[in-house]
Amino acid sequence: MKILPGIALLIAFVLACSEHSLAQTESFGIVKSVSGEVLISSTQRSVRAAPNMKIVQGDSIKTGEGGDVGLIFEDDTVVALGPNSEMKMESFLFSPVDHELSFVARLFKGTFSFITGQIAKLSPKNVKFETPDATLGVRGTKLLVEIH
Amino acid sequence: MIIRHIQPLFYCLIFLFFSGCAQKTTVVLLPDPNGQVGHITVANKAGAVDITHSSEATVVAGQESKPSTPEILTEDQIAAKFSRVLTTLPTQPEHFVLYFQTNSTELTAESQKMFPLILQSIKNRNSENISVIGHTDTVGDRDYNLVLSKNRASSVSHILVQNGVPSAYISTTSHGKENPLVKTGDNVSEPRNRRVEVVIR
Numbered sequence: 001m002k003i004l005p006g007i008a009l010l011i012a013f014v015l016a017c018s019e020h021s022l023a024q025t026e027s028f029g030i031v032k033s034v035s036g037e038v039l040i041s042s043t044q045r046s047v048r049a050a051p052n053m054k055i056v057q058g059d060s061i062k063t064g065e066g067g068d069v070g071l072i073f074e075d076d077t078v079v080a081l082g083p084n085s086e087m088k089m090e091s092f093l094f095s096p097v098d099h100e101l102s103f104v105a106r107l108f109k110g111t112f113s114f115i116t117g118q119i120a121k122l123s124p125k126n127v128k129f130e131t132p133d134a135t136l137g138v139r140g141t142k143l144l145v146e147i148h
Numbered sequence: 149m150i151i152r153h154i155q156p157l158f159y160c161l162i163f164l165f166f167s168g169c170a171q172k173t174t175v176v177l178l179p180d181p182n183g184q185v186g187h188i189t190v191a192n193k194a195g196a197v198d199i200t201h202s203s204e205a206t207v208v209a210g211q212e213s214k215p216s217t218p219e220i221l222t223e224d225q226i227a228a229k230f231s232r233v234l235t236t237l238p239t240q241p242e243h244f245v246l247y248f249q250t251n252s253t254e255l256t257a258e259s260q261k262m263f264p265l266i267l268q269s270i271k272n273r274n275s276e277n278i279s280v281i282g283h284t285d286t287v288g289d290r291d292y293n294l295v296l297s298k299n300r301a302s303s304v305s306h307i308l309v310q311n312g313v314p315s316a317y318i319s320t321t322s323h324g325k326e327n328p329l330v331k332t333g334d335n336v337s338e339p340r341n342r343r344v345e346v347v348i349r
Contacts, residue, residue: 030277030349032238032349033236033238035236051276052276052277068232068233068236069236070236070237070238071238072238072240072241072277072349076240076241078237078238078239078240079237080233080234080236080237080238081233081236082230082232082233082236083232096327097323097326097327109171111229111230111232111233112233113230113233113234113236113237114237115180115181115237115240116186117240120186131173131208132171132173132210132211133171133172133173133192133208133209133210133211134173134175134190134191134192134208134211134215135190135191135192136175136188136189136190136191137188137189137191138186138187138188139186139187139188140180140184140186140187141177141178141179141180141184141185141186141187141188142177142178142179142180142181142186143175143176143177143178143186143188144174144175144176144178144226144229144230144233144234145173145174145175145176146173146174146229146230147171147172147173147174148171148172
């Protein structure tokens with residue numbers, strides 16, 4: 001019986017380590033709120049979104065029939081995806097000191113709301129949303145997009 | 149036999165093509181939380197359209213057709229399509245800047261008073277993601293200031309933890325003198341650069 005707490009501790013340790021290594025892969029955003037089914041996937045992983053989960057380069061965010069999700073990025077950009085929506089973060093660079101600034105997201109389908117953050121203030125020409133029909137260049141603002 | 153199966157599919161496609169059921173993108177511009185209205189350029193192979201007014205929208209049906217002439221949508225029209233994503237949209241992170249005595253991890257009296265506000269914000273936002281970023285002015289060499297900015301960030305993080313914020317929620321970073329708020333020459337004492345920024349997400 002004494003072995004059980006030991007195993008629990010080991011599992012906790014492994015979880016803590018994997019959490020740590022995940023954080024090391026340059027996360028640039030977090031999941032702030034989730035309802036219904038929402039998946040975060042990349043070539044490395046596919047996980048159900050949960051609050052405070054980290055978002056990294058190349059991640060796709062996909063909501064199910066009744067799902068929605070709110071995201072917050074390092075540069076203060078906030079995003080919401082409605083039901084049946086999908087977006088992929090193509091590029092996020094936020095290093096004002098090195099003048100490395102870029103926010104490029106590909107929107108595949110669904111409904112979206114955005115308030116752009118510091119990247120749009122510092123370098124508006126580097127903020128782009130690609131939809132199947134057009135490219136949106138955005139200069140510091142709140143916007144809504146529907147693809148359907 | 150095969151043709152009989154394909155035919156309905158073919159008519160279906162024709163119908164979709166002409167009925168406007170084909171996919172399209174709608175873009176709407178709104179004022180930001182400060183009331184400021186920005187600017188969106190919607191462009192594809194067929195042309196480009198700028199939307200610059202509050203509640204103005206354009207519709208694009210495919211890369212080969214030009215974005216429609218901008219039109220102002222009513223509140224009801226916007227709510228019908230977007231009420232859910234407008235409700236889900238998180239509020240933008242809150243930023244606090246705390247200032248320090250010269251060459252020290254001691255906060256100014258003014259900045260010490262900020263903690264209740266910071267703690268309230270963490271609570272209101274239900275935040276589990278807090279960045280604490282330390283900076284210095286340009287007095288002294290690079291390595292010295294890296295350590296000083298790190299100690300400043302640690303001391304702010306320590307106060308937050310003492311006040312019940314789980315340390316797992318906090319990530320501290322330090323920029324030394326590399327990222328001044330106010331640009332100065334080297335070896336310049338500048339109170340506004342002796343700071344720690346707290347970002348609550």
